[in-house]
Amino acid sequence: MADKIVTEGLNAYFGDVRAVKNVDLRIPERAITAVIGPSGCGKSTLIRCMNRMHEVVRGARVEGRVLLDGKDIYSATTDAVEVRTRVGMVFQKPNPFPTMSVYDNVVAGLRLNGERDWNKLDATAERSLKLAALWDEVKGQLDASGVSLSGGQQQRLCIARALAVEPEVLLLDEPCSALDPIATAKIEDLLFDLKDRYTIVIVTHNMQQAARISNFTAFMYLGELIEFDATKKIFENPERELTEKYITGRFG
Amino acid sequence: MVAEASEHGRLDHAGTGMAKARKHSSPIGPLASTGDMLFKYAVMAVALFTLVLVWFLVLMMLFEAGDSIAEFGGGFLIGDVWDPNREVYGALPFVFGTLLTSAMAILIGVPLSVGVAIYLSELSPPWLREPLSFLVELLAAVPSVIYGLWAMYALRPVMVDTIEPFFKTVLGWTPFFEGEPIGLDKFTAGIILAIMIIPTVASVSKEAMMAVPLSQREAALSLGATRYETTRMAVLTYARSGIFGACILGLGRAIGETMAVTMTIGNANLISWSLLDPGQTMSSLIANNWGEADGLQLSALIEIGIVLFVIALVVNVFARLIVGRFMKAVPTTGGGL
Numbered sequence: 126m127a128d129k130i131v132t133e134g135l136n137a138y139f140g141d142v143r144a145v146k147n148v149d150l151r152i153p154e155r156a157i158t159a160v161i162g163p164s165g166c167g168k169s170t171l172i173r174c175m176n177r178m179h180e181v182v183r184g185a186r187v188e189g190r191v192l193l194d195g196k197d198i199y200s201a202t203t204d205a206v207e208v209r210t211r212v213g214m215v216f217q218k219p220n221p222f223p224t225m226s227v228y229d230n231v232v233a234g235l236r237l238n239g240e241r242d243w244n245k246l247d248a249t250a251e252r253s254l255k256l257a258a259l260w261d262e263v264k265g266q267l268d269a270s271g272v273s274l275s276g277g278q279q280q281r282l283c284i285a286r287a288l289a290v291e292p293e294v295l296l297l298d299e300p301c302s303a304l305d306p307i308a309t310a311k312i313e314d315l316l317f318d319l320k321d322r323y324t325i326v327i328v329t330h331n332m333q334q335a336a337r338i339s340n341f342t343a344f345m346y347l348g349e350l351i352e353f354d355a356t357k358k359i360f361e362n363p364e365r366e367l368t369e370k371y372i373t374g375r376f377g
Numbered sequence: 378m379v380a381e382a383s384e385h386g387r388l389d390h391a392g393t394g395m396a397k398a399r400k401h402s403s404p405i406g407p408l409a410s411t412g413d414m415l416f417k418y419a420v421m422a423v424a425l426f427t428l429v430l431v432w433f434l435v436l437m438m439l440f441e442a443g444d445s446i447a448e449f450g451g452g453f454l455i456g457d458v459w460d461p462n463r464e465v466y467g468a469l470p471f472v473f474g475t476l477l478t479s480a481m482a483i484l485i486g487v488p489l490s491v492g493v494a495i496y497l498s499e500l501s502p503p504w505l506r507e508p509l510s511f512l513v514e515l516l517a518a519v520p521s522v523i524y525g526l527w528a529m530y531a532l533r534p535v536m537v538d539t540i541e542p543f544f545k546t547v548l549g550w551t552p553f554f555e556g557e558p559i560g561l562d563k564f565t566a567g568i569i570l571a572i573m574i575i576p577t578v579a580s581v582s583k584e585a586m587m588a589v590p591l592s593q594r595e596a597a598l599s600l601g602a603t604r605y606e607t608t609r610m611a612v613l614t615y616a617r618s619g620i621f622g623a624c625i626l627g628l629g630r631a632i633g634e635t636m637a638v639t640m641t642i643g644n645a646n647l648i649s650w651s652l653l654d655p656g657q658t659m660s661s662l663i664a665n666n667w668g669e670a671d672g673l674q675l676s677a678l679i680e681i682g683i684v685l686f687v688i689a690l691v692v693n694v695f696a697r698l699i700v701g702r703f704m705k706a707v708p709t710t711g712g713g714l
Contacts, residue, residue: 222611290601
């Protein structure tokens with residue numbers, strides 16, 4: 126299996142604070158990679174470095190390399206905007222655009238790229254909503270406001286919005302932390318279905334979730350990558366004592 | 378006066394004004410001593426006095442305008458003649474002047490203000506944002522007569538020599554730029570008004586934009602939006618009601634502004650669509666004529682005042698309803714109303 130994203134000596138800072146320390150990680154293509162670890166361990170910061178969202182925060186900076194298909198996304202010739210169209214992101218709290226309808230939310234990214242053809246927009250909206258397992262629930266209310274949906278539906282709407290621009294990688298930053306168990310199960314099913322087509326990286330504080338849906342797991346602690354391996358290996362027979370302690374709930 | 382009245386309404390909301398005094402209970406228990414009771418009734422009387430004063434003002438205006446109201450009735454609003462020799466008075470040229478100059482102020486001032494607000498909220502580094510915001514708000518505290526002086530001695534020459542000839546050359550074929558550039562006309566008045574509403578519109582818009590959650594900007598950025606697209610798609614749409622309210626607030630200031638307009642508009646009681654012609658607004662008419670007016674003319678001037686009062690009140694109440702939650706940011710207007 127080829128590596129889609131490779132980080133080399135990655136350091137991420139907020140001002141003087143180093144949140145990610147010397148991380149070397151290889152994210153395999155068309156699989157789900159979970160990033161786990163206690164709160165504040167830098168797991169969200171790590172994935173935000175993968176689509177150059179980290180630098181959006183004032184005072185934040187990145188050192189090291191992040192290779193997307195072998196090309197450094199932090200090189201001087203790379204455009205952050207282009208990186209973000211290839212590497213989509215779903216955030217912790219659902220953030221649909223409140224002034225836009227369900228439909229307009231889904232096609233927002235396409236419109237940014239200048240797409241004006243209604244047939245194409247309609248087709249993309251339907252396809253993306255189906256991929257996000259939301260179509261059957263909202264097909265009758267595409268004109269309703271994006272924020273009129275339930276929390277779980279809003280999060281799937283955000284997934285549909287991210288998928289509509291046809292990214293190669295989907296980064297999810299604790300996408301279920303604000304959702305109830307039923308909505309969480311729906312999103313997990315959907316990610317499971319998507320992994321044949323997309324490279325998925327999901328940050329989660331829920332170890333059961335990582336064990337259930339991911340193929341690979343990275344364990345982070347205090348900004349460092351402690352261990353990365355197949356999920357089965359991490360959960361059944363980890364190499365490092367620290368990983369085992371965390372998995373078995375002895376800290377964190 | 379009106380400014381005081383609205384100030385008062387705000388104090389009531391905060392619970393420090395009359396509403397609280399009337400409730401017969403204070404946050405630290407009952408008033409025991411005679412001294413405290415006296416204190417309470419003294420401040421209550423002051424608070425009630427401002428209310429009485431506003432009503433007294435309104436009643437006096439209605440009373441003084443009585444002759445004019447009786448003479449011209451509803452025709453006053455559409456009458457386009459103001460002739461003290463024939464004792465014929467109509468408000469239309471001045472309503473027209475006020476609306477036209479205010480519309481210009483909005484048309485020119487709003488894009489500039491929104492630009493300022495976008496820079497302050499979205500693009501400026503923090504070390505620059507605070508001092509710059511402060512300076513923008515400080516512009517609202519400059520007395521309007523200073524703006525008027527500046528307009529006459531600094532802006533007018535530029536208008537006469539450069540800006541007005543340019544517009545006359547390019548748009549001279551439209552009815553809006555007929556006549557000779559003189560610099561004391563509706564164009565100059567509209568531009569000075571535009572400058573004067575910038576502090577209000579910019580700082581309220583900035584507050585509205587800064588209230589947009591970061592997650593909205595991140596949503597746009599993560600879809601591959603540029604900074605410009607993020608601002609347009611996530612910030613301006615989210616903050617649109619606040620920005621709209623800021624514009625109405627600016628409109629309120631433009632409608633009521635007196636001194637700077639009186640000094641620049643040329644003071645001619647005529648209705649002309651050409652911006653290069655002098656004109657007159659409701660407030661500038663009053664400022665120019667109250668000294669010599671008596672009898673029916675004075676009564677008509679006061680009726681003009683009532684019309685201005687009602688328009689300004691409606692606009693301001695409307696604006697405050699929309700931007701209520703950003704009101705902390707509204708700078709005290711020097712010459713508004």
